[in-house]
Amino acid sequence: MGSWVTSALILVPAGAALALWLLPWPRELVAPLALGVSLVEVALWIGALADFDFSAGAFDLQYAEQATWFGDLGVTYHVGFVGIGLWLAGLTVVGQTAAIVYAMRAGRDRPRAYYGLMLLLTAAAVGVFAAQDLLLFYVFWEAMLIPLYLLVGVWGGAGRQRATLLFVVYTMAGSLLMLASIIVLGISEGTFDLRALQTNPNSSTWIFLGLAAAFAVKAPLFPFHGWLPSAYREAPAEVAGVLSGVVSKAAAYGFLYIAILLLPGPAADLRTPVLVLAAVGLVYGSLLAFRARDVRGVIAYSSLAQLGLIMLGVFATNLAGWNGAVLQMVNHGLISVTMFMLAGLVESRTGTGRLDRLGGMAKGRPMLATVLMVTGIIALAVPGSTAFAGEFLILTGVFVTGWGWAVVGAIAIVLAAMYMLRLISAVLHRQEGSAVSDESRDLRPIELVTLVPLVACLLFLSAWPAAITSHTFTGTSNDPALSDLLPELQK
Amino acid sequence: MIAAAIPTPSVDWAALAPIIVLLAASAVCLLAAVLLRPAWGRAVSAGATAAAFVGAAVAAALLFDSSETPSSVTEGALARDRLGLFATFIICLIGLLAVGVSWMHTARRHVPEYYGLLAATAAGMIFLTQSTNLMTLFLGLEWFSIGLYILCAYDVGVVGSLEAGLKYLIVGGFGSAVLLFGSALVYGATGQIEFSAIAEATAKQDLSGDLYLVAGLAMILAGLGFKVSAAPFHMWTPDVYEGAPTPVTAFMSAATKAAALVLTLRLLVTAFPDEAELWTIALAVIAVVSLAVGNLAALTQTSLKRLLAYSSVAQAGFMLTAIAAGNEIGGQALLYYLIPYGAASLGAFAVVAARERELGRAVTLETIGGMGWERPLLGGAMWVFMLSFAGMPLTGGFVGKFYAFAAAYQRGWTWLVVIGVIATAVSIYYYLAVIRAMYMRSAPAAGVVAVGGQPPRDSALSAVAATCVVVVIGSFVAVEPIIDLAQKAVASLAFPY
Numbered sequence: 010m011g012s013w014v015t016s017a018l019i020l021v022p023a024g025a026a027l028a029l030w031l032l033p034w035p036r037e038l039v040a041p042l043a044l045g046v047s048l049v050e051v052a053l054w055i056g057a058l059a060d061f062d063f064s065a066g067a068f069d070l071q072y073a074e075q076a077t078w079f080g081d082l083g084v085t086y087h088v089g090f091v092g093i094g095l096w097l098a099g100l101t102v103v104g105q106t107a108a109i110v111y112a113m114r115a116g117r118d119r120p121r122a123y124y125g126l127m128l129l130l131t132a133a134a135v136g137v138f139a140a141q142d143l144l145l146f147y148v149f150w151e152a153m154l155i156p157l158y159l160l161v162g163v164w165g166g167a168g169r170q171r172a173t174l175l176f177v178v179y180t181m182a183g184s185l186l187m188l189a190s191i192i193v194l195g196i197s198e199g200t201f202d203l204r205a206l207q208t209n210p211n212s213s214t215w216i217f218l219g220l221a222a223a224f225a226v227k228a229p230l231f232p233f234h235g236w237l238p239s240a241y242r243e244a245p246a247e248v249a250g251v252l253s254g255v256v257s258k259a260a261a262y263g264f265l266y267i268a269i270l271l272l273p274g275p276a277a278d279l280r281t282p283v284l285v286l287a288a289v290g291l292v293y294g295s296l297l298a299f300r301a302r303d304v305r306g307v308i309a310y311s312s313l314a315q316l317g318l319i320m321l322g323v324f325a326t327n328l329a330g331w332n333g334a335v336l337q338m339v340n341h342g343l344i345s346v347t348m349f350m351l352a353g354l355v356e357s358r359t360g361t362g363r364l365d366r367l368g369g370m371a372k373g374r375p376m377l378a379t380v381l382m383v384t385g386i387i388a389l390a391v392p393g394s395t396a397f398a399g400e401f402l403i404l405t406g407v408f409v410t411g412w413g414w415a416v417v418g419a420i421a422i423v424l425a426a427m428y429m430l431r432l433i434s435a436v437l438h439r440q441e442g443s444a445v446s447d448e449s450r451d452l453r454p455i456e457l458v459t460l461v462p463l464v465a466c467l468l469f470l471s472a473w474p475a476a477i478t479s480h481t482f483t484g485t486s487n488d489p490a491l492s493d494l495l496p497e498l499q500k
Numbered sequence: 501m502i503a504a505a506i507p508t509p510s511v512d513w514a515a516l517a518p519i520i521v522l523l524a525a526s527a528v529c530l531l532a533a534v535l536l537r538p539a540w541g542r543a544v545s546a547g548a549t550a551a552a553f554v555g556a557a558v559a560a561a562l563l564f565d566s567s568e569t570p571s572s573v574t575e576g577a578l579a580r581d582r583l584g585l586f587a588t589f590i591i592c593l594i595g596l597l598a599v600g601v602s603w604m605h606t607a608r609r610h611v612p613e614y615y616g617l618l619a620a621t622a623a624g625m626i627f628l629t630q631s632t633n634l635m636t637l638f639l640g641l642e643w644f645s646i647g648l649y650i651l652c653a654y655d656v657g658v659v660g661s662l663e664a665g666l667k668y669l670i671v672g673g674f675g676s677a678v679l680l681f682g683s684a685l686v687y688g689a690t691g692q693i694e695f696s697a698i699a700e701a702t703a704k705q706d707l708s709g710d711l712y713l714v715a716g717l718a719m720i721l722a723g724l725g726f727k728v729s730a731a732p733f734h735m736w737t738p739d740v741y742e743g744a745p746t747p748v749t750a751f752m753s754a755a756t757k758a759a760a761l762v763l764t765l766r767l768l769v770t771a772f773p774d775e776a777e778l779w780t781i782a783l784a785v786i787a788v789v790s791l792a793v794g795n796l797a798a799l800t801q802t803s804l805k806r807l808l809a810y811s812s813v814a815q816a817g818f819m820l821t822a823i824a825a826g827n828e829i830g831g832q833a834l835l836y837y838l839i840p841y842g843a844a845s846l847g848a849f850a851v852v853a854a855r856e857r858e859l860g861r862a863v864t865l866e867t868i869g870g871m872g873w874e875r876p877l878l879g880g881a882m883w884v885f886m887l888s889f890a891g892m893p894l895t896g897g898f899v900g901k902f903y904a905f906a907a908a909y910q911r912g913w914t915w916l917v918v919i920g921v922i923a924t925a926v927s928i929y930y931y932l933a934v935i936r937a938m939y940m941r942s943a944p945a946a947g948v949v950a951v952g953g954q955p956p957r958d959s960a961l962s963a964v965a966a967t968c969v970v971v972v973i974g975s976f977v978a979v980e981p982i983i984d985l986a987q988k989a990v991a992s993l994a995f996p997y
Contacts, residue, residue, distance in 0.1 A: 030876075030880065077980060078979055078980065079899070079979040079980050079983055080980060081829075081832075081983060081987070082829075082903075082906060084979075119873065144902070147893065148893035148894070148898070149893075151892055151893040151898075152892075152893050152894055154892075155887065155892060155894070158932070158935075159935075159939060162936065162939065162940045163939055163940055169940070170936065170940060173936075173940075174932075177928065177932060178928075178929070181925050181928050182925055185921045185922075185924055185925045186921065188902075188905075188921060189905070189917055189918055189921045192902065192905050192906055192909055192917060193909060193914065193917070196906050196909050196910060197909075
């Protein structure tokens with residue numbers, strides 16, 4: 010694969026979105042076309058993965074492409090992949106493909122607008138993980154918001170207008186603080202190139218806080234999660250899945266790859282406050298998930314908890330923590346997309362997501378039961394699952410930082426088991442709920458086509474979590490960038 | 501014999517080409533009004549005006565190329581330099597697009613005169629941007645203002661149009677008077693009317709801080725503030741924008757700002773370099789007030805034209821931020837900003853005009869409901885314009901704001917950046933309200949039925965909207981070429997910071 014692959018991963022879906030909007034496609038061709046483009050994305054990504062040199066340093070850029078954009082301020086179109094970005098780009102293309110298949114089943118109306126926006130979202134999210142210029146990163150970051158706003162606002166549930174408003178107000182407040190930070194950082198250093206900025210780290214706490222504001226809202230990190238419940242409830246199921254599975258990862262990635270790498274000093278200084286927020290979010294989210302009254306509520310709050318856990322790993326600032334965080338980002342991404350789609354499928358069969366009206370769905374619906382059980386059990390980090398590997402690494406990493414954090418993390422894993430098992434039993438077991446009838450059928454083949462690949466990815470990672478952990482941050486011995494950085498972060 | 505006694509100045513006629521072409525088109529329009537039948541008159545006058553705008557734009561582009569070193573068109577009254585020509589080019593393009601918006605305008609009477617006024621007004625704006633002394637400044641200002649007063653009141657049959665014209669006349673006349681008084685004070689203090697001579701006199705006679713000079717500068721700033729509709733000189737803006745015929749609003753919102761802001765930049769940098777400390781801070785304050793007033797007032801508007809009017813006040817705040825920085829990046833930022841702003845502003849009012857023609861009544865956030873789905877092109881275009889105003893990426897508005905903030909930061913005014921960012925955050929609310937109304941509300945829910953069934957296809961207006969979209973998005977992609985041109989345009993100015 011040549012270095013064109015990075016730009017292709019961004020431009021192919023963006024161009025396809027434009028083509029969908031501008032040309033008069035027959036209605037029935039739109040969805041297959043979008044799916045085709047998504048599959049091309051997956052193929053491109055696999056190609057990039059196959060030729061990726063994992064023995065290089067964790068922050069050695071591959072498939073890099075650079076072109077001037079506006080030279081007088083030092084802003085360039087600079088894209089490429091490091092290991093972590095590549096994994097998350099993969100999560101994006103896989104998650105988006107599943108979401109598009111799901112949408113085909115659900116039959117979204119106004120298909121040209123809908124699939125165009127989905128493809129634009131793919132382009133923007135891949136761009137976030139590929140951008141190597143700070144301003145370009147911001148551009149892609151904000152570009153994600155445009156399709157999300159409409160996807161939730163037009164195709165969402167009854168309370169969608171309020172949900173989108175909350176979502177946009179929270180996100181923009183954070184993003185604009187990030188923009189101010191980016192301007193201050195870039196203009197004062199004379200370049201916006203991430204490579205150049207990383208070799209010449211800045212030490213302003215204000216800049217770090219500005220960047221962190223955007224990431225903390227998008228993740229979300231406690232207490233910036235006010236938009237989360239309504240957005241995850243009102244969004245179409247597949248969009249909620251992408252929002253929690255893919256878009257939230259952009260925030261965790263931003264913390265690790267932008268905030269910490271560009272500003273290691275402030276990151277080290279502010280480590281404890283961030284860890285406290287992450288730990289509180291982890292426990293608080295888990296408790297809310299345990300108390301939630303509907304399927305989506307459980308998944309939404311568990312997402313808050315999982316992001317807290319990932320942030321523990323990121324701010325453990327050591328190899329174990331980071332490897333665990335990256336693995337857990339991919340795990341949670343796949344789990345979230347699957348779970349939200351399952352929630353959507355259950356809702357479309359019963360007309361409700363309320364746990365007290367569901368129940369007994371395992372009987373006569375073996376496929377649904379199997380997929381939900383497998384995903385749920387992986388999500389609760391049963392030993393042997395990939396989530397267990399991720400969480401174990403995070404706890405190992407954060408234990409080195411302070412054993413107290415690991416205790417909190419361990420408690421939260423117990424809580425995760427509680428809310429996940431409660432969800433499974435409330436949907437599948439117990440007496441048949443009032444909303445469940447014989448009309449509520451088992452999963453159909455197209456629905457299995459959506460879900461099984463995602464579950465297969467999870468099972469594959471369960472069998473070989475080292476696929477990610479041994480191929481992201483390999484070690485400090487042969488990686489000078491990493492071996493310089495980590496001690497500084499431990500100060 | 502007498503002719504020999506009066507020395508005639510040499511005139512660079514080539515540099516006047518854009519103005520002459522537009523005035524010629526204006527004359528053709530007036531003749532067409534008298535000589536031709538209405539249907540022919542409409543076609544001929546619109547065609548002549550459009551052709552003149554194209555011709556003037558081409559002339560400006562050619563002159564831009566050959567005007568590397570600034571020269572005087574005639575005895576220090578007008579400048580032939582790249583700054584003026586850059587603005588000329590923008591104004592001509594705005595004018596051309598305004599012709600497209602006006603083509604299907606519903607008013608039936610005096611159509612050729614309308615186009616004649618449009619061309620003449622644009623010529624006045626060009627004259628203003630090239631003026632280099634206080635006399636030509638005032639002349640240009642009045643020239644285009646009088647044209648706009650009449651254009652605002654042009655739809656005599658429409659409620660509010662006459663009122664808008666009168667209101668604009670009175671407030672605008674007041675603004676002009678203030679500016680004229682200020683000019684007189686500056687002349688009194690320095691004995692000069694030419695911009696660069698004022699600066700020289702100030703430096704030579706050590707007039708910096710002189711009471712008359714400062715008072716004159718303040719009054720000139722206030723007078724220009726009226727024209728760019730910066731707060732607190734913006735009171736006329738919402739009423740006039742709402743009452744004026746929408747194509748006129750589209751033209752004046754985009755072109756007036758371009759002309760007046762470029763002139764402001766030229767005047768302050770060339771005539772008052774010694775007072776830079778003063779006017780940069782004054783402009784920064786005006787910018788902050790504009791951002792606050794424009795954004796907060798826009799939040800509560802339901803009429804789309806009023807909303808866009810207040811938004812234009814806020815946008816003026818962003819552009820004044822760029823001038824206030826008083827550095828070269830600021831100058832480039834202003835010139836860059838004018839392009840996506842002009843396209844988005846004109847395009848947004850064009851969409852409003854289209855909806856107005858469909859419904860036959862005022863466009864509000866209610867009546868625009870569902871338009872995004874009924875009119876995919878216009879809806880999608882409006883989406884792009886709103887995102888550009890809000891400074892979202894993938895539109896030129898983002899780069900413009902970024903440059904303006906960068907200029908303010910380079911000046912050392914981080915506080916101004918922070919205020920600008922907060923203002924942007926507030927503005928998102930009402931810009932998204934427009935998108936929300938268009939896409940997330942259906943037309944039946946809003947209780948709107950188009951009068952008279954299917955509206956006539958307005959391909960001229962659609963083409964304008966599409967062009968504006970291309971400009972807004974294209975300016976995001978092609979930043980480097982535009983900034984290069986802007987850099988050349990401001991190269992002849994000696995920025996104080």
